[in-house]
Amino acid sequence: xxxxxxxxxxxxxxxxxxxxxxxxxxxxxxxxxxxxxxxxxxxxxxxxxxxxxxxxxxxxxxxxxxxxxxxxxxxxxxxxxxxxxxxxxxxxxxxxxxxxxxxxxxxxxxxxxxxxxxxxxxxxxxxxxxxxxxxxxxxxxxxxxxxxxxxxxxxxxxxxxxxxxxxxxxxxxxxxxxxxxxxxxxxxxxxxxxxxxxxxxxxxxxxxxxxxxxxxxxxxxxxxxxxxxxxxxxxxxxxxxxxxxxxxxxxxxxxxxxxxxxxxxxxxxxxxxxxxxxxxxxxxxxxxxxxxxxxxxxxxxxxxxxxxxxxxxxxxxxxxxxxxxxxxxxxxxxxxxxxxxxxxxxxxxxxxxxxxxxxxxxxxxxxxxxxxxxxx
Amino acid sequence: xxxxxxxxxxxxxxxxxxxxxxxxxxxxxxxxxxxxxxxxxxxxxxxxxxxxxxxxxxxxxxxxxxxxxxxxxxxxxxxxxxxxxxxxxxxxxxxxxxxxxxxxxxxxxxxxxxxxxxxxxxxxxxxxxxxxxxxxxxxxxxxxxxxxxxxxxxxxxxxxxxxxxxxxxxxxxxxxxxxxxxxxxxxxxxxxxxxxxxxxxxxxxxxxxxxxxxxxxxxxxxxxxxxxxxxxxxxxxxxxxxxxxxxxxxxxxxxxxxxxxxxxxxxxxxxxxxxxxxxxxxxxxxxxxxxxxxxxxxxxxxxxxxxxxxxxxxxxxxxxxxxxxxxxxxxxxxxxxxxxxxxxxxxxxxxxxxxxxxxxxxxxxxxxxxxxxxxxxxxxxxxxxxxxxxxxxxxxxxxxxxxxxxxxxxxxxxxxxxxxxxxxxxxxxxxxxxxxxxxxxxxx
Ligand SMILES: [Mg+2]
Numbered sequence: 001x002x003x004x005x006x007x008x009x010x011x012x013x014x015x016x017x018x019x020x021x022x023x024x025x026x027x028x029x030x031x032x033x034x035x036x037x038x039x040x041x042x043x044x045x046x047x048x049x050x051x052x053x054x055x056x057x058x059x060x061x062x063x064x065x066x067x068x069x070x071x072x073x074x075x076x077x078x079x080x081x082x083x084x085x086x087x088x089x090x091x092x093x094x095x096x097x098x099x100x101x102x103x104x105x106x107x108x109x110x111x112x113x114x115x116x117x118x119x120x121x122x123x124x125x126x127x128x129x130x131x132x133x134x135x136x137x138x139x140x141x142x143x144x145x146x147x148x149x150x151x152x153x154x155x156x157x158x159x160x161x162x163x164x165x166x167x168x169x170x171x172x173x174x175x176x177x178x179x180x181x182x183x184x185x186x187x188x189x190x191x192x193x194x195x196x197x198x199x200x201x202x203x204x205x206x207x208x209x210x211x212x213x214x215x216x217x218x219x220x221x222x223x224x225x226x227x228x229x230x231x232x233x234x235x236x237x238x239x240x241x242x243x244x245x246x247x248x249x250x251x252x253x254x255x256x257x258x259x260x261x262x263x264x265x266x267x268x269x270x271x272x273x274x275x276x277x278x279x280x281x282x283x284x285x286x287x288x289x290x291x292x293x294x295x296x297x298x299x300x301x302x303x304x305x306x307x308x309x310x311x312x313x314x315x316x317x318x319x320x321x322x323x324x325x326x327x328x329x330x331x332x333x334x335x336x337x338x339x340x341x342x343x344x345x346x347x348x349x350x351x352x353x354x355x356x357x358x359x360x361x362x363x364x365x366x367x368x369x370x371x372x373x374x375x376x
Numbered sequence: 377x378x379x380x381x382x383x384x385x386x387x388x389x390x391x392x393x394x395x396x397x398x399x400x401x402x403x404x405x406x407x408x409x410x411x412x413x414x415x416x417x418x419x420x421x422x423x424x425x426x427x428x429x430x431x432x433x434x435x436x437x438x439x440x441x442x443x444x445x446x447x448x449x450x451x452x453x454x455x456x457x458x459x460x461x462x463x464x465x466x467x468x469x470x471x472x473x474x475x476x477x478x479x480x481x482x483x484x485x486x487x488x489x490x491x492x493x494x495x496x497x498x499x500x501x502x503x504x505x506x507x508x509x510x511x512x513x514x515x516x517x518x519x520x521x522x523x524x525x526x527x528x529x530x531x532x533x534x535x536x537x538x539x540x541x542x543x544x545x546x547x548x549x550x551x552x553x554x555x556x557x558x559x560x561x562x563x564x565x566x567x568x569x570x571x572x573x574x575x576x577x578x579x580x581x582x583x584x585x586x587x588x589x590x591x592x593x594x595x596x597x598x599x600x601x602x603x604x605x606x607x608x609x610x611x612x613x614x615x616x617x618x619x620x621x622x623x624x625x626x627x628x629x630x631x632x633x634x635x636x637x638x639x640x641x642x643x644x645x646x647x648x649x650x651x652x653x654x655x656x657x658x659x660x661x662x663x664x665x666x667x668x669x670x671x672x673x674x675x676x677x678x679x680x681x682x683x684x685x686x687x688x689x690x691x692x693x694x695x696x697x698x699x700x701x702x703x704x705x706x707x708x709x710x711x712x713x714x715x716x717x718x719x720x721x722x723x724x725x726x727x728x729x730x731x732x733x734x735x736x737x738x739x740x741x742x743x744x745x746x747x748x749x750x751x752x753x754x755x756x757x758x759x760x761x762x763x764x765x766x767x768x769x770x771x772x773x774x775x776x777x778x779x780x781x782x783x784x785x786x787x788x789x790x791x792x793x794x795x796x797x798x799x800x801x802x803x804x805x806x807x808x809x810x811x812x813x814x815x816x817x818x819x820x
Contacts, residue, residue, distance in 0.1 A: 019685075025705070025731055025749070043571065044664075045590050045645055060544075060572075062689065062705065062732055062749070063784065063800075065482065065503065065526070067544065108525075110546055110570040110591075112611045288389055359644065360664070360687055360705075 016336045017321045019361040020307055021375035024040050024342045026064040028372040030057060030134040034078070034346070035366040037353045041084045041091065044358050046108065048093050049372050050079030056095045057276070058106050061374060068106045071153055073097040086174040094178060096166035101180060103158040121157040124198030141191040142200035160193060160200065172216045179214045179223070190214055190225065203236070212252050218261050226252045231266065245282050247274045256308070257302050260324050263332060265308055267295035273310045279328060286334055290318055293350065301356040309363060311351035315343045317365055317375070340375050344365035384408045387445055391420060398424060398466070404459050409446040416441070420464055431467035436460065439762035465760065468743070469753065471795050473772050477514050480504050483798030484543070485529045488791035489536045496793050499539055500804050501530030507541045509553065511561070512793065520560045528661045529576040533585075533599050538563065540599070542573035548587055548597060566597050567608035568635040571645070577659070579651045584636075584673070586659055588646035592817035594639040594661045596673060602628065608634035639671055641678040642787055646714040647688060653695025660714060662688035662702055670714050680718060682712055692736035694744065694758065699723060701744055701758075703733025709746055711758060724761040728754055728768075729785075739790030739809070747788035751781065753797045753807075769795060769807050
């Protein structure tokens with residue numbers, strides 16, 4: 001009899017794979033009801049959160065001090081997504097509630113950045129006028145409007161109104177485009193919005209399933225589109241489908257692309273965490289079932305640390321080492337490192353969103369328990 | 377057969393100290409190995425012929441002796457024939473809670489002014505944007521109000537002539553201060569930083585102020601409007617206040633100055649800055665980029681960069697040891713020798729905090745106090761790196777509204793008044809440390 005364990009290659013010990021987050025460093029308290037979404041700004045010092053109370057809040061990350069908040073959700077509508085625009089020359093926070101996306105410049109930045117931000121967000125008004133007058137143009141998937149002067153004073157620069165509830169936002173790395181996902185929107189579920197032209201487009205003519213998430217490739221002109229079962233990769237320049245990944249889960253909740261561009265993690269409501277090596281196959285390279293409940297968020301560290309994580313309704317965040325080798329012959333090394341416990345499960349909901357800090361081994365999490373947390 | 381009780385084993389001990397006034401003869405003495413701290417302390421008292429016994433602590437191999445000599449020998453694999461060198465110091469008594477000064481908002485910084493002959497004054501900076509001067513009885517004698525966001529740092533300028541404050545509105549502000557008439561007058565607004573000013577250092581020997589900012593630069597500023605520094609770049613001027621904003625008549629007339637220099641090198645938010653204890657042209661800074669950097673203030677040049685394992689959140693100079701202590705966001709305090717040629721490797725790691733070390737302050741030659749997001753202030757003896765903290769000072773919660781006693785501590789200073797700390801519990805807390813116990817001298 002051979003012990004099957006003995007045939008497995010020895011994994012390195014977690015102690016040798018430090019640093020990785022192990023404990024709660026800061027708890028961000030203030031939201032009433034669930035915290036659904038969070039995002040750390042490009043300078044790495046402000047955390048934005050959004051939640052069921054319809055507010056967007058900005059926090060000083062180490063002290064947990066709330067420095068600014070705004071009510072954007074009307075009549076108790078939740079903020080489903082907050083996402084900072086990449087780039088340090090301007091400070092734009094996109095926040096989605098209902099079918100509206102607000103482009104906000106929280107008044108916590110220096111006058112130079114604030115003025116650059118205002119310029120960036122207002123430059124497109126002229127283009128929008130021209131497009132409106134073109135009778136041949138079909139109706140765009142979203143409308144760009146100027147906020148009221150009260151809204152402008154409070155930091156809202158642009159309101160983009162789509163036709164269905166926006167559940168996800170993904171910025172292109174250069175910060176001129178972002179994509180929104182409205183799962184109920186069928187053939188208009190995905191819209192791509194261009195800041196410089198105040199223009200919104202639907203890249204797909206027909207619906208191929210209920211779309212969950214989209215992400216831009218970190219450096220190629222590719223868009224990854226996840227339905228409940230598949231992740232399709234499109235070349236935006238050539239307007240063609242490149243490949244279809246089949247994670248094998250019944251309902252994808254989230255996915256993230258490795259900064260190297262060839263690997264991808266997928267989280268699913270059926271508790272599965274899947275790692276795809278796109279060079280190897282359209283099927284997962286590894287399937288992990290460590291969570292007790294649905295996975296709601298998966299994220300790679302994008303700032304140079306070989307880490308990734310999954311967040312679940314079981315209230316846990318699982319931290320993994322995930323090293324990708326340049327050598328095509330060598331498969332990724334995946335080592336479970338740590339289970340982070342702290343968020344309470346409320347009405348069967350646990351951790352709703354996660355994001356890594358851009359440089360440090362710091363992880364932010366948003367909980368149904370009304371708190372966000374920093375782990376280090 | 378009758379046997380005498382086995383003779384108590386003995387070991388040769390050489391007692392040494394760094395304090396001349398309590399030195400004993402250097403020759404080794406044979407002492408019983410079952411002695412612990414108390415018995416050893418009795419020996420020193422006997423050798424010194426002290427009129428009333430003074431408690432002493434003993435250091436061996438970088439830690440306080442907390443066991444018997446016998447156990448120490450066993451633990452370190454030493455034979456009874458070896459000569460054990462024990463360093464002794466006056467035992468420090470635990471800091472005693474003296475007072476708490478209630479604020480309206482979180483306290484981000486504290487700084488004591490202990491001018492000769494005068495009662496000490498405590499300056500606190502708060503997240504409500506106000507810096508307050510308190511007398512030791514807990515009365516606010518003056519307030520500096522003008523910052524448009526949280527104050528993160530507040531310091532007395534040399535000889536208590538004024539104060540300097542800075543914070544989340546990215547400005548530094550200079551104020552003159554006359555506590556007798558409760559008058560604080562704004563003198564100047566110093567502009568140049570593009571993000572939160574996190575920390576300030578004031579040099580008592582010059583007219584210079586240093587600032588650390590989340591914009592990753594270190595600012596060098598002058599406190600003397602007599603030799604006007606350059607005006608700030610116009611792009612950094614705050615927008616004209618809207619009609620709605622409350623403005624006092626004074627804020628509009630304060631002169632604005634730029635920096636003498638903005639020192640670049642850090643690649644992430646800078647969290648701490650200090651002048652060298654001996655040379656006013658040398659400064660140190662630390663930041664989230666994991667580095668401790670040395671600057672030549674005469675040439676504005678970056679002289680040295682030390683890389684640590686974690687983001688650095690706080691730093692202090694231990695002047696008599698020529699060491700820097702750095703507190704990490706990952707809960708360690710590391711000791712570094714910044715001198716050229718010194719080892720890159722940290723000279724010691726102090727463990728005990730369970731969260732970010734937000735502030736550090738030297739107290740006397742060998743001691744240090746640290747403030748942590750774990751809700752504690754800790755007292756350390758750098759000679760006993762292996763022993764952990766000597767004392768843990770907790771918040772005197774007092775059962776205030778929403779106060780648990782576990783709130784983050786953001787600031788600590790060890791001054792003639794004692795250990796002064798401030799934090800999320802909206803209090804300045806003072807814990808007395810008997811002067812003379814460990815040579816904790818009041819500092820200006
Ligand atoms: Mg590969």
